[in-house]
Amino acid sequence: MLRFLFVILLLIQSSYAFLVTQNNFQGQVKALKSLDIDSNFLKDKVFISMKDKMNRYRTKHFLKVLEEGDRFVPYLRKMISDSGIPKAFLYLAMAESDFTPNAYSKARAVGLWQFMPVTAKRFGLKINTYIDERKDPIKSTQAAIKYLKYLHGILGKWYLAAIAYNCGEGTVKRAIKRAKSDNLNVLLSAKKYYLPRESRLYIRKIVVLESLANSANFIIGNNSGYLLNGGSAKTFAKVIVKRGTSLVAVASSIGLLLKEMRKYNPQLKRDFVPPFAGKYAIYIPYNKQADFRENFNPKKNNSR
Numbered sequence: 001m002l003r004f005l006f007v008i009l010l011l012i013q014s015s016y017a018f019l020v021t022q023n024n025f026q027g028q029v030k031a032l033k034s035l036d037i038d039s040n041f042l043k044d045k046v047f048i049s050m051k052d053k054m055n056r057y058r059t060k061h062f063l064k065v066l067e068e069g070d071r072f073v074p075y076l077r078k079m080i081s082d083s084g085i086p087k088a089f090l091y092l093a094m095a096e097s098d099f100t101p102n103a104y105s106k107a108r109a110v111g112l113w114q115f116m117p118v119t120a121k122r123f124g125l126k127i128n129t130y131i132d133e134r135k136d137p138i139k140s141t142q143a144a145i146k147y148l149k150y151l152h153g154i155l156g157k158w159y160l161a162a163i164a165y166n167c168g169e170g171t172v173k174r175a176i177k178r179a180k181s182d183n184l185n186v187l188l189s190a191k192k193y194y195l196p197r198e199s200r201l202y203i204r205k206i207v208v209l210e211s212l213a214n215s216a217n218f219i220i221g222n223n224s225g226y227l228l229n230g231g232s233a234k235t236f237a238k239v240i241v242k243r244g245t246s247l248v249a250v251a252s253s254i255g256l257l258l259k260e261m262r263k264y265n266p267q268l269k270r271d272f273v274p275p276f277a278g279k280y281a282i283y284i285p286y287n288k289q290a291d292f293r294e295n296f297n298p299k300k301n302n303s304r
Helices: 002-034 039-043 045-057 059-071 073-083 087-097 117-122 137-155 158-167 169-179 197-213 216-221 225-229 247-253 258-264 286-295
Strands: 236-242 279-285
Touching: 002 039, 002 087, 002 197, 039 045, 045 059, 045 197, 059 073, 059 197, 059 225, 073 087, 073 137, 087 137, 087 158, 087 197, 117 137, 137 158, 137 169, 158 169, 158 197, 216 225, 236 286, 247 258, 247 279, 247 286, 258 279, 279 286
Parallel strands: none
Antiparallel strands: 236 279
16 A cells, blocks of 8 residues: 555656646746747757856855845836736846846946946936936836837847847847848857857846746755745835935834835935925835824925
């Protein structure tokens, strides 16, 4: 009887492993298709090597980034899904900043989506003495969606839009002209140098990150199965306050430390909202909305 039960258990485990593997493969093919990339890309040697290295040497860091991104990532995922751009572009933000709103590069790119000042302002983000909306998780994602749609409109394919996000539309146009093709395999040639090396690796990195983040085999195999169920809960909410409102006043009304309040509002350079705007949206934990409505008095002098 025990032997029979053992055989049944092995069959169930084998069937589960087969289904998970099949689902992972089908998921990868679907993600590639959404980016206008042929499924043969899964055989790309550089892609396979990058995925293997990530699996071997960067696993802990990768899983930590996924876990710590829970403050904003669920909201970003929904915005991207609702916008109609490929869902894999969530991992463009991961490639750019590790989902860190305060990320800053030597080239002066800032935020989750690493916007340069000129591009940020071009797509509606404000940068001044009081705010840097490149760090605003919602507004910067709205801008990134607009930018990616703009690039897709010019270049015609989503993988070209992703590459252009990294190196600029001009560089991609010149690469296509030199190669006499917009075929991804041609443009990624390591011998012809149609694209900069960083850009050739960039699209592969996005696919690697998307592939691992959505791989049940990888996540469960690294004892992080809980991450597969994450991202469905709402983590923060938007509330409207008058100009100059102090973050201390808002934090106090919802029982939150100022330090934590700053984490929800990285776009603010000061501990108060811009004094020149009539009203301004800030973010609080989703489960604190009732406290805010009950305890925060907008008529009181909460300004700095």
